[in-house]
Amino acid sequence: MSTVRVRVSHAVVAFDGRLALDDVSLDAAPGAMTAIVGGDGAGKTTLLRLLVGRVPLASGNLEVPDLASVGYLPASVGCWAGLTVQQNIDFVGGSYGVPSNRLARRADELLAAA
Numbered sequence: 001m002s003t004v005r006v007r008v009s010h011a012v013v014a015f016d017g018r019l020a021l022d023d024v025s026l027d028a029a030p031g032a033m034t035a036i037v038g039g040d041g042a043g044k045t046t047l048l049r050l051l052v053g054r055v056p057l058a059s060g061n062l063e064v065p066d067l068a069s070v071g072y073l074p075a076s077v078g079c080w081a082g083l084t085v086q087q088n089i090d091f092v093g094g095s096y097g098v099p100s101n102r103l104a105r106r107a108d109e110l111l112a113a114a
Contacts, residue, residue, distance in 0.1 A: 005029055006051065011060035013046055020046040023060075030065075085111075 006028040013021040021043045028034040036044045049055045051064050079088045086107075093103035 005063065006034070006065070007061070007063040008047070008050070009061040011047075011050065011062065012058045013043075013050055013055055014058050020055075021050070 006026065008024060008026040011021050011024045012019065024043065024047060026034070026036075026047070036047060038044050046055060050057060050062065052067055079085075080091070083091065089103070089107045089110075093100075093107070098106070
């Protein structure tokens, strides 16, 4: 488990000049479960995308552990109901190019934790 905290300080993210995050701060301790809650368009997905390096930080500070230590469990639309758990794991892992031996190990870890 990573010992790096997730720290976001005064984060600003903008898309085409439109603010998606405006002065957002978050401090989550290693091993803690943190919930990001808000209505549609509140910036939850943008914040998560920021934490995994998918969107650039316009201003503010960001400290996150390596990607292998970050997990994400959406409340909905995070998996496909028509697929089994294993098929969902295989599909998503394959989409990210995770080698099958590493994917099997990681799936076992995640399923044991769940």
